[in-house]
Amino acid sequence: MGAHTGTSPLTQRELIDEYFMEERVKVIDLAAFLDRLDRARELDAENDFRLRSIRDALAVLAGDEGGRVQRVQMIFSDPRSELLEELDQKGAKGAYDPEA
Amino acid sequence: MEYIDLHAHMVSRTTDDYRAMAMTGCVAVTEPAFWAGYDRPGVDAFRDYFSRLTDFEPKRAATYGVAHFTWMCLNPKEAEDREMTRRVLEIIPEFLEKPNVLGIGEIGLNRVTRNELAGFNDHVDLAMEHDQLIHIHTPHLEDKWKGTKVIVETLADDPRITPHRVMVDHAEEHTVDMILDNGFWTGLTLYPITKVTPGRAIDVIEIRGPERICVAAACDWGESRPTAVPEFIMEMRRRGHPDSLIRKVVYENPLEFLSQSPKFHVPDREGVVAV
Numbered sequence: 001m002g003a004h005t006g007t008s009p010l011t012q013r014e015l016i017d018e019y020f021m022e023e024r025v026k027v028i029d030l031a032a033f034l035d036r037l038d039r040a041r042e043l044d045a046e047n048d049f050r051l052r053s054i055r056d057a058l059a060v061l062a063g064d065e066g067g068r069v070q071r072v073q074m075i076f077s078d079p080r081s082e083l084l085e086e087l088d089q090k091g092a093k094g095a096y097d098p099e100a
Numbered sequence: 101m102e103y104i105d106l107h108a109h110m111v112s113r114t115t116d117d118y119r120a121m122a123m124t125g126c127v128a129v130t131e132p133a134f135w136a137g138y139d140r141p142g143v144d145a146f147r148d149y150f151s152r153l154t155d156f157e158p159k160r161a162a163t164y165g166v167a168h169f170t171w172m173c174l175n176p177k178e179a180e181d182r183e184m185t186r187r188v189l190e191i192i193p194e195f196l197e198k199p200n201v202l203g204i205g206e207i208g209l210n211r212v213t214r215n216e217l218a219g220f221n222d223h224v225d226l227a228m229e230h231d232q233l234i235h236i237h238t239p240h241l242e243d244k245w246k247g248t249k250v251i252v253e254t255l256a257d258d259p260r261i262t263p264h265r266v267m268v269d270h271a272e273e274h275t276v277d278m279i280l281d282n283g284f285w286t287g288l289t290l291y292p293i294t295k296v297t298p299g300r301a302i303d304v305i306e307i308r309g310p311e312r313i314c315v316a317a318a319c320d321w322g323e324s325r326p327t328a329v330p331e332f333i334m335e336m337r338r339r340g341h342p343d344s345l346i347r348k349v350v351y352e353n354p355l356e357f358l359s360q361s362p363k364f365h366v367p368d369r370e371g372v373v374a375v
Contacts, residue, residue, distance in 0.1 A: 007306040009340035018338065069300070073274035077245040084213040087180040092211075092241035094294075 030054075049097040101343065103329045103350035104366070106130045106358060107206075107235075107269060107287060107316035110157055110168070111149070117319070117326040122164035124330040127366045130169040130358065131157060132206035132235050135177040137321050143187040146174065150191070154198040167367050169358070171205035171235045172196060179210070179219030189222055196230050202361040203227065205235025206269065209247040212239060217250065228260045233361050238270045241294065248275040256282050265360055270318070272296055276304055280312060285357050289318040290328035298328070298335040310345060314354045 161168035239247035263283030317328035
């Protein structure tokens with residue numbers, strides 16, 4: 001899916017008027033989470049793969065290029081197609097760890 | 101507005117949830133077989149589960165005028181055990197004859213292992229042997245893209261498969277194109293955190309159009325909303341969409357897919373539901 005200009009029935013002004021407050025709090029929540037990590041009792045996960053994926057995703061959000069949601073989804077995704085030989089864990093973790 | 105929720109794990113929900121769904125317009129649910137949150141200890145546990153899906157749940161749903169249908173399988177989270185898979189596959193055919201069973205599902209992949217894919221192919225074979233619809237679970241989170249790719253490529257290479265009779269569920273922005281472009285139906289699962297929100301589901305529909313797309317709550321034993329579809333309806337209106345489009349997504353599309361099974365019907369509003 002690309003930019004697809006004009007597929008939203010609402011104008012930019014209408015979208016901002018309707019949704020700004022809901023999106024504003026998501027950005028503030030994320031800022032607070034990153035600050036909370038800085039204040040942690042022990043700085044023991046600065047290079048955690050999940051935190052790296054969030055930082056990479058934020059770089060995508062800061063850019064002007066469209067297709068952000070697909071690119072962010074792929075940052076969090078395992079890009080390989082090979083089958084695992086056997087089950088290693090039951091559940092997913094939310095981000096791909098290339099060093100696992 | 102009336103709606104059909106084609107993915108709801110009602111064995112994990114209370115009777116109050118059936119009531120809330122009925123009061124918000126739900127006329128029918130379909131319940132794929134899935135993982136209980138722990139591995140079942142033996143084939144008898146599956147038999148008990150399948151019995152509940154084909155006997156108790158339709159009766160419980162009918163209390164509120166909701167038609168209940170179901171799908172049979174051993175889910176991918178338990179498919180690493182090949183012997184268990186074989187034993188469960190042996191008992192499924194007897195349940196396929198039940199009046200509320202629509203097909204095989206939700207089969208698929210979890211961590212995308214060799215044994216999971218072998219179990220997936222076993223279930224596809226069973227569906228083909230018994231001329232059944234197929235409902236497919238795609239993996240969670242970081243495993244979704246690769247699992248969806250393996251599933252779509254496997255089915256696309258199988259000449260026995262009619263894509264229009266297959267629902268590849270739990271699509272997200274990075275997987276919906278590969279599913280729809282190969283002719284399958286797809287579902288957008290309305291979860292508060294781990295799948296898609298109503299707002300993002302609407303984005304997909306705005307960009308791709310409504311053809312062969314359904315939405316569902318997929319409510320289960322985890323954090324999920326049994327009334328997610330009416331929340332989606334409300335959000336569609338907020339986003340400026342007409343009721344004709346909303347009805348297509350929440351009622352007409354699932355009706356079209358599910359009606360490929362002669363067993364599927366929506367309740368007769370003139371009388372009592374009888375599955």
